[in-house]
Amino acid sequence: MIDHPVPQSRRYKPGGSGKLTAIAGVIALMMLAALFGAAVPTLGALVPIAVILASVGLWVMLDFRVGVAFAVVIMPLSPLSFFPREMFGIRGLNPLNLILIATIVSYVVHAGLRRWKDPIAPGRLLGWYILPILVACLVGMNNVDLIPPRFQAERLIQFNTATSYIRDVFIKPQFLVMLSLMVGLSVRHSKHPEKFMYLMLASGWVLCALMSWLLVTSGMSLRQLASPLARTFLGKLNMHANELSLVLNMLYALTLFSIREEIPSHIRRIFFVSAILFAVCVLMTFSRGGFVGFILINLIYFWKRISVKTVITGVLVAACIGPFVLEPILERALTGVEGGDRGAVTAGRVDGIWLPLLPYVLAEPILPHGVFSILWSPPVRLNKMLPVAQTHSAWLGGLMDMGLVGFGFMLAFLLFVRREFMRLSKEHAVPALQGLFAGGAVLVPLWFIQGVTDDHFTPTFAQSYFWIALGILMGCGGVFRQKKKGRDPNKFKAPVFPTDEYGNIRKVT
Template identity: 40%
Template sequence: MPAISPDVPIRAEPRWDTFRDDRATRISLSAAATRLAVFAGIALLCLFWGYAIVLAEWKAVIVGVAVVASVLILVDFRIGVVLLVLLMPISASKIFPHQIGGITGLNPVNLLLAATVGSYVLHALLDRGIGRFIPCPLLLLYVLPFLVAGFLGMQHVGEISLYFVVTEHVKFIDGIGYLRDLVIKPLLLVFFAILVAGAVARMERPEKLLGPFIVSVWIMGLMVVVYFILSGANFGQLASSRQREFLSPLGLHANELGRMYAIVYALLLYTWSQTRDYGLKVMLLASIGLVVVALVLTFSRGGFVGFMLVSVLFLISRRQIGSLLVGLVVAVAALYFLPEPIYQRVTTGMGMGANAVSAGRIDNIWIPLIPDLMKSPFYGQGIGAMLWSDAVRSGKSLLVTHPHSAYLQTILDMGLIGLALLCAYFLHVWRGFRALASNPALSASERGFFQGAAAALLAFLIMGFADGSFTPAPEQAFLWFAIGMMYGERIRRAAS
């Protein structure tokens, strides 16, 4: 008797080939849908790009490239970091597009920054490590006091001198615009540093970022040199105090550029002295020459002071009698052959009193500002307090948006407490630079870079006595790049 009756129907075996066909069909449909979405996205991008070109001509090409780059950044945020290293320093200049089609905030750097932050956060969340990339000293000693001062300043927007509104020195009329322009926009430099730190922490050879750094230096240096050549200006005329606005059409004041070049000079000089790569050494030497020429064209006395301070620190750090003697000979020769316009600029006001040496800062800004400083000496009046200060509104001070002293600005905006916190943060950064400068685990080029960063920070603090800002400003772009490199290396050292 058969085990199974022939009358009982036998269950049919599953048709695995049918399942495979169905699965293949679903995959094919999914792939088709993906391709359709990609094509639709490309079509929308082309429409947007074409619309932007009609509205903004050649600047839209830059934005279009930035949009395409943003797509690539989603795959690896380090691509965005490299592009930001190239573009962040020049993003404040007027030769760079700041808006397209009248849309405020639509510019290449903001697009790249948003895409890079998004990609960075996504990768960090996947690695469960986003907290490591936001150092507590940066948050507590720098960002938090700045934000508190920003919210404090919102209450005074209605008190801003009408002069600054009419002349468009300020481009906001309410608290939201104030936060956008004076708080959020400056903090983009801090985000930039955090992104650099994240990229360095994931790189096997972080010194590769020195390549984009050098390219960015050349962009900033050539910008001034080429502008001077095309303008047909006379070299001697630039030394006049009446020509301090000569470079302003570029979007940055000559003094801001001078301080930036002094910082860059320190980074390049120390890296050049330490690197063992002959090709890099030649490139760094050429970059130093370009930066020195650009610095001279700014005729910025603050920049000159920073340059001399960095040079002296460099010679002292060599700790060799021969190097000191060579440096002394070079200094004497430089002074002897110093062009007359530079000598006139450096010695401006000498023999005429402290106020003349300070270019009128003491009598026309600092002394009239004392009553405002005493109003809230401990926590300040908010970011940009010079705009609504009694000294400006009453006409006792020059009509300027900045007190022309980083220390006075910090006390006016954030009080003595804010100044103490910012100084504590810069001390933390300087110690970080010094620690990495002597770390044998780093390459010679990196050690030299961090030696230069430590010298640049000291020059930055000294230059702040007569101008500049301790809160984020475009002239600090390369300094924040160095800070990002420092945090990234510390993360790498801790992980290993």
């Protein structure tokens, strides 16, 4: 089994090498500043961008953990509308991809020079999770020609060939897995891996600030925002309300469970304020799936951490927030319930998506149909269902795309990960990480619950904090296959003494 502490020989030493790195960084930045001053008059606005990228790239090459830190902050924000999708006219070239690639190169260089022998990827991750996705993608790439052209015309998808299909549905999502692996490697070479939580908080605060700005500048009341007609309001951030609720619920769970008596009081206060902020923003998405996930997190928390102090704090927070948001939240949660309108309750999912797809799924449930197989499914091609590009159910989509075998392996991996989170929440020596892992154990059931009406079981940006937390778990020894310790077969056998015909032990002379 991988030990939690990293051997001193494999850590970054804060002595001479750190000073040399700092000196080299300062000299490099001075040279870049000189080049910047000379080039601006001739090249214009491209120079600041190039200088910033070069500076970050140099910093990452000096210490690969810097690139991991940048990526942890950027990854949850990368789907937002303000984030660049291309640079210098090259599609796919964006700051996040550049940082990840530079980070990988930096790690390979340092690992070679320092002779690190880190385990990179757990076998279960590759065999139980990545392999079923790859097989499903190989099946799906043969059906791209069957996709109705309206999906590309309406920009619901950006692929029309087998190559672009593999790029969008397999390679791009694996950047989340790649980040998770790099976080794990960075944790193994960090003295205080619990500080990764601060990076997640930073990205969460930025996301909440953007949401708050939209809410304040909209001029709409909370009741109007809760209306079914306002479901596309948060689309200005390029994320659906259901996606925002999942990403914020995951961060809320990690933050809430990280509040422990053993950590410093000022850190507890930061976590407490952050948890309240994330909770309010989850409620402001007015996502009914988000509401259910939020309730699940709090039920598990009170079940695990029940105490007089916890109850009093919860009641006080609810009393302060409830009067302002309770009415619009209830109105949104009960949409369609009063009139018994199934279409309003499920937003058309049952009759418009799930029931038309069900015969297609059950006809061949064992083998995969391909990732995003809804695009070429008969109900879509024959216009017998809503013209949507996803099943709006991770469970139905997972079964249809991966088949029963592949989907079963994926679920088995996620349940195994949850068990590892629970194990290290009790066994790890650092209290802050114990809380983080306790929150990580909640992410899988949260994903399962919110996946009933949205998201996928393949990697998506709404799961960013799950993959970051998984990276921290792997860096601390979780998920990797444990070595079976050898046992002496005679170790627990009782000694045998000679006895007489009555069963009494004879004296040995």
